[in-house]
Amino acid sequence: MLDATDTRLLLALQKDAHLTAHQLGEMLNLSASQAGRRRQRLEAEGFITGYSARLDPVKLGLQVQGFIQVHLGTHGPEQSASFARMVNSRPEISSAWTMTGEADYLLHVYCDDLSALNSLLHEVILPHPAVARVQSQIVMDQLKRDAPLPT
Numbered sequence: 001m002l003d004a005t006d007t008r009l010l011l012a013l014q015k016d017a018h019l020t021a022h023q024l025g026e027m028l029n030l031s032a033s034q035a036g037r038r039r040q041r042l043e044a045e046g047f048i049t050g051y052s053a054r055l056d057p058v059k060l061g062l063q064v065q066g067f068i069q070v071h072l073g074t075h076g077p078e079q080s081a082s083f084a085r086m087v088n089s090r091p092e093i094s095s096a097w098t099m100t101g102e103a104d105y106l107l108h109v110y111c112d113d114l115s116a117l118n119s120l121l122h123e124v125i126l127p128h129p130a131v132a133r134v135q136s137q138i139v140m141d142q143l144k145r146d147a148p149l150p151t
Contacts, residue, residue, distance in 0.1 A: 002047070005030070007151040009038055010047060014148035017051040054146075062110040064117050065139040069103035070125065073132030083130050092120050103135070114138075 002010075005028055012019055012027055019027075021036035028035055042048050057065060072079060087096045087107065095108045107125075111117040117136070125134055 002151070006038060006042060006047075009035070010042065010151050011148060013039070013048065057110050061112055063113050064111045065142070066109050066111070066117060067137045067139070068107040068109060068121070068125065069099075069135040069137075070105040070107060070131055071102070071133045071135075072104045072130045074130050075104070079130035083128060086124070086128055090120070090124060092116070 008028055009024060012024060021032040021039065024030070024035035024039065025032040028038075030038070039048070070083075072083070083105070087093050087105075092109050092111050093107050094110055097106045098104065099106050109117065109120065111120060117138070121134060121136060125131060
């Protein structure tokens with residue numbers, strides 16, 4: 001189980017994964033070695049699953065961000081597995097979720113432009129044999145960036 005110090009450590013690392021053991025120790029009133037051991041334990045126990053850098057999509061030329069709701073026509077295991085393989089093979093799809101409700105999947109996508117989004121929809125997703133229909137929404141502005149998880 002997590003204690004209050006673990007929770008504060010996780011929150012600090014979500015805000016800045018570059019924090020050194022020394023910096024964490026100062027923030028948590030621990031020695032650098034104690035802070036380092038806590039971080040290693042949280043990694044080993046799977047609370048911390050990895051570290052990554054957040055990139056600016058616009059600076060990378062990805063001018064269009066969107067969400068695509070996908071409705072399957074058939075729901076067998078083969079169709080779901082085939083759809084999942086397609087999703088995982090496409091770099092434009094940054095994340096995907098299976099959903100309750102009307103849509104079966106929700107895809108978060110980044111594309112160079114509207115033409116690239118159109119191609120993804122009409123040449124990749126819609127032609128998939130399990131897909132019955134899609135509904136897309138283009139992001140106009142993002143009010144809140146992905147925030148740290150509540151701990």
